[in-house]
Amino acid sequence: MTRRATALGTGHYLPARIVPNSEFEATLDTSDEWIRARSGIARRRFAAEGETTSDLALHAARAALGNAGLTADDIDGVIVATSTPDLTFPSVATMVQADLGMTHGFAFDVQAVCAGFVYALATANAMIVSGQAERLLLIGAETFSRIMDWSDRSTCVLFGDGAGALVLGATEGTGTNADRGILSVDLNSDGRYRDMLYVDGGVSTTGEAGKLRMQGNALFRQAIEKLAATAETALAKVGLSGPDVDWIVPHQANIRIIQGTAKKLGLSMDRVIVTVQDHGNTSAASIPLALSVGxxxxRIREGDLLLSEAIGGGLAWGAVVLRW
Known part of the structure; x- marks a missing residue:
């Protein structure tokens, strides 16, 4: 028998404030048509004043636990993927742990920007498969609206706030690709491309949070090639290929990247979970948000083969193959 990390429940949370593309027309040289054509985004959510990343994460966590029929007492640890923590430290995960009433286990954050949830999945999978944990609560949560340059029309219209969560638990499988649970993971990074997407501030540089900066065209050219390659690698590790996939649940950055990656994998868009039109790019929250919505x-049902892939600042990218 083979130990697997299997999905037990999902949940998500979105702030109340809906921001349509038209809201940017008053302050920027842009339009709803321009934003939709270049990104596929129609609207996004922004956190309210005083609403923090840990607040969003907590709501998603409670939803996922409820969906799984579990309580915080059943969880061994909390892993949060985020690039927009409440504070420099402690971690968002410890804040969620406390607010859930957990006085046992462990909690920590993972930071790989938009690829953060893939890295969190890989970390949780390793811990469960090795026997270090039985059940883990994974959360992707972001308040990217706090690091936007509102004068930069090429970036500020693309991002949104939100959180998604997934409960993973140990199960026994046969060791084949027919098992439920995480089947394979592929992780990559290349720091030579770090200037394509970064924040121009930090603790040991400016002492301030800074604003997001992005070389959109250059990043676009890297994204499709790298996402398709990591997806193919992850599938090949378990003797699978694009046509075997029931659903791609990708990072929701840009509809053209999503379409381009699906095409390279030989899959039609009716087999892709797409939420970018409603949420914008929620960075590490986008995959668990899309999973929860699916x-x-x-649409996502037990036994379906899922492929999730993401790329973000670093550059960092990767893919996970998971049977639901």
């Missing part, structure tokens, strides 16, 4: 809408 499950809630009844």
């Amino acid at each position: 499950v809630a809408e009844g």
